[in-house]
Amino acid sequence: MEDTLTYEEIKKDIDNLKQEKTSQLALVWSRFKRNKLALIGGIIVLIMVLIAIFAPVLAPHDPYRTAPLRRLEAPSFEHPLGTDAMGRDMLSRLIYGARVELSIGILIILFEGTIGITLGLLAGYFGGWVDSVIMRLVDILRSFPVIILAMAIAGVLGQGVYNVVIALGIVGWTTFARMVRSKILSIKESDYVEAARSIGESTPSIIIRYILPNAVSTAIIMVCIMMPTALIASATLSFLGLGVQPPIASWGSIISAGRDYLLQAPWISTTAGLFIMFTVLGFNFIGDGLRDAFDPTADRS
Amino acid sequence: MNSTEVILQADKIQKIFPSKEGDVRAVDGVNLDLISGEVFGLVGESGCGKSTLSRLLLRLLDSSGGSIKFKGEDITGFDKKQLKMLRRQMSLVFQDPHTSLNPRMTIYDNLARPFKVHNLAEGREEITVEIVRLLKSMGLQAEHMIRYPHELSGGQKQRVVVARALAVDPEVVFLDEPTSALDVSVQAKILKLLAKIKDEKDLTYFFISHDINLIRVISDRIGVMYLGRMVEQGEVAGMFKEPMHPYTRGLFSSVPEPTPARKLDSVLMGEVPSPVNPPSGCHFHPRCPEKMAICEQESPVFNYRQGRKVACHLYNLD
Numbered sequence: 001m002e003d004t005l006t007y008e009e010i011k012k013d014i015d016n017l018k019q020e021k022t023s024q025l026a027l028v029w030s031r032f033k034r035n036k037l038a039l040i041g042g043i044i045v046l047i048m049v050l051i052a053i054f055a056p057v058l059a060p061h062d063p064y065r066t067a068p069l070r071r072l073e074a075p076s077f078e079h080p081l082g083t084d085a086m087g088r089d090m091l092s093r094l095i096y097g098a099r100v101e102l103s104i105g106i107l108i109i110l111f112e113g114t115i116g117i118t119l120g121l122l123a124g125y126f127g128g129w130v131d132s133v134i135m136r137l138v139d140i141l142r143s144f145p146v147i148i149l150a151m152a153i154a155g156v157l158g159q160g161v162y163n164v165v166i167a168l169g170i171v172g173w174t175t176f177a178r179m180v181r182s183k184i185l186s187i188k189e190s191d192y193v194e195a196a197r198s199i200g201e202s203t204p205s206i207i208i209r210y211i212l213p214n215a216v217s218t219a220i221i222m223v224c225i226m227m228p229t230a231l232i233a234s235a236t237l238s239f240l241g242l243g244v245q246p247p248i249a250s251w252g253s254i255i256s257a258g259r260d261y262l263l264q265a266p267w268i269s270t271t272a273g274l275f276i277m278f279t280v281l282g283f284n285f286i287g288d289g290l291r292d293a294f295d296p297t298a299d300r301s
Numbered sequence: 302m303n304s305t306e307v308i309l310q311a312d313k314i315q316k317i318f319p320s321k322e323g324d325v326r327a328v329d330g331v332n333l334d335l336i337s338g339e340v341f342g343l344v345g346e347s348g349c350g351k352s353t354l355s356r357l358l359l360r361l362l363d364s365s366g367g368s369i370k371f372k373g374e375d376i377t378g379f380d381k382k383q384l385k386m387l388r389r390q391m392s393l394v395f396q397d398p399h400t401s402l403n404p405r406m407t408i409y410d411n412l413a414r415p416f417k418v419h420n421l422a423e424g425r426e427e428i429t430v431e432i433v434r435l436l437k438s439m440g441l442q443a444e445h446m447i448r449y450p451h452e453l454s455g456g457q458k459q460r461v462v463v464a465r466a467l468a469v470d471p472e473v474v475f476l477d478e479p480t481s482a483l484d485v486s487v488q489a490k491i492l493k494l495l496a497k498i499k500d501e502k503d504l505t506y507f508f509i510s511h512d513i514n515l516i517r518v519i520s521d522r523i524g525v526m527y528l529g530r531m532v533e534q535g536e537v538a539g540m541f542k543e544p545m546h547p548y549t550r551g552l553f554s555s556v557p558e559p560t561p562a563r564k565l566d567s568v569l570m571g572e573v574p575s576p577v578n579p580p581s582g583c584h585f586h587p588r589c590p591e592k593m594a595i596c597e598q599e600s601p602v603f604n605y606r607q608g609r610k611v612a613c614h615l616y617n618l619d
Binding site for chain 1: 404
């Protein structure tokens with residue numbers, strides 16, 4: 001027998017081993033790093049976030065100062081991305097637009113994520129009528145085209161940033177709820193949850209120690225995958241005039257303002273469009289990269 | 302082991318799952334005595350209710366009818382607290398080691414849970430020593446503690462699963478096809494390990510398998526299930542020498558043998574019928590080569606016939 005084994009001896013061995021061992025997070029990061037696209041996505045998003053944070057420092061001009069005599073100027077040394085119809089510096093407006101766009105995106109994700117994850121958890125874990133009620137509500141909301149429904153809600157609530165967040169959140173939580181629910185269902189049926197019951201674990205312990213930790217990766221991936229949808233949807237609402245109101249600059253409203261001058265001053269709409277495109281691309285790359293990094297054996301379909 | 306103390310007893314136990322097409326009688330009135338210290342092998346085709354029966358006996362599933370006695374005490378009405386105590390006396394080893402450990406916990410945490418849940422060891426120190434002792438007795442090393450399940454091989458994981466089942470120091474261990482997901486070379490090692498532990502700890506095994514040869518080697522007694530019912534039960538030597546129920550005969554003769562001179566006349570024909578709408582009378586009659594008129598009308602009682610428990614009209618009750 002190994003009765004001679006003392007805790008100190010074991011501890012020393014284990015401590016030595018731990019030095020060499022990488023944590024699970026480090027493992028996810030090392031897999032993420034190896035994925036070139038994910039890394040590019042990360043860099044794009046990081047740049048956008050830095051731009052948003054340091055907008056006042058980075059912007060060469062005041063984004064709101066109009067200069068009627070210098071309207072629709074082509075890119076020059078003074079205005080690297082030209083000026084808009086009111087003579088405002090486009091680069092500065094786009095830099096400030098990053099702030100507005102990203103914070104709206106984050107607010108939408110927080111709003112729909114909180115509702116969606118909570119309801120998805122309840123539906124998945126408790127099943128029965130709780131599940132039926134929540135999932136029928138999801139079915140009803142999803143039977144409308146997303147943007148039409150969001151427009152209707154935003155129309156009722158009136159214009160404004162927060163109403164855009166609420167409108168898109170009410171529509172968008174359904175995706176979160178569905179994904180989280182199906183993940184919880186599969187975890188609930190898993191052998192390790194039955195094993196937990198077979199050693200006498202209580203229900204709260206099973207939820208906290210077995211179900212939630214295994215659902216966290218799904219939630220994180222969902223956030224990154226839903227972010228582009230939220231960005232595009234909010235830009236769409238701004239474009240349609242329901243969201244961010246002038247003179248505040250958001251990418252959606254800049255595209256909208258530039259559409260009358262597409263031939264004279266194509267840089268207005270195109271640059272804003274490119275900003276949206278790159279940010280969306282960045283989040284998509286991160287989302288895909290995280291999915292692969294969390295679960296390398298998962299089906300990619 | 303010459304005592305014949307019955308440690309676990311099931312009496313007409315039933316499990317009915319309601320479904321849209323009708324009730325599924327997964328386990329349909331099974332009687333069973335598990336004798337302390339034996340290896341009881343349970344065989345049957347997949348879907349016959351083997352796993353469900355084991356979950357009922359473990360009280361992981363609530364039965365729809367019948368009673369289960371553990372050491373003479375009826376456990377069917379046990380409350381949460383009593384069930385928690387029961388979890389220390391009976392444990393379960395799963396078929397697939399890749400899915401039966403929590404992937405977000407290290408091996409240490411996976412193995413520490415039974416100690417913590419039942420307060421079997423105090424503090425990190427004591428638990429660590431216990432876990433290392435367990436790991437070593439399973440042929441694993443202390444260093445495996447800090448690994449995550451995905452860093453271990455299938456065989457190593459199954460050793461951890463066995464270790465977790467033994468952590469509570471149980472009396473009965475249910476083994477639900479514990480080797481069918483492993484490579485053949487690993488299977489033999491796990492089986493040897495299981496045999497060794499059984500002798501050391503004086504355990505009772507309830508071994509589920511569809512591998513007839515395996516069951517033959519390891520069991521003291523075997524039970525044969527068909528479509529939710531027990532059809533034959535007895536000592537392993539006698540059963541293989543002279544299987545009585547036509548289904549048992551078919552099942553045993555479907556095992557490929559190195560000497561194919563044996564007759565293959567009783568090989569099973571047809572498919573297992575649906576448990577939603579099982580055949581009348583004896584469930585086996587549509588596939589039975591020795592079907593009689595009575596078989597379609599009356600279910601044969603599962604009891605001693607010519608010295609062995611069989612459910613078949615071919616034999617008269619003793």
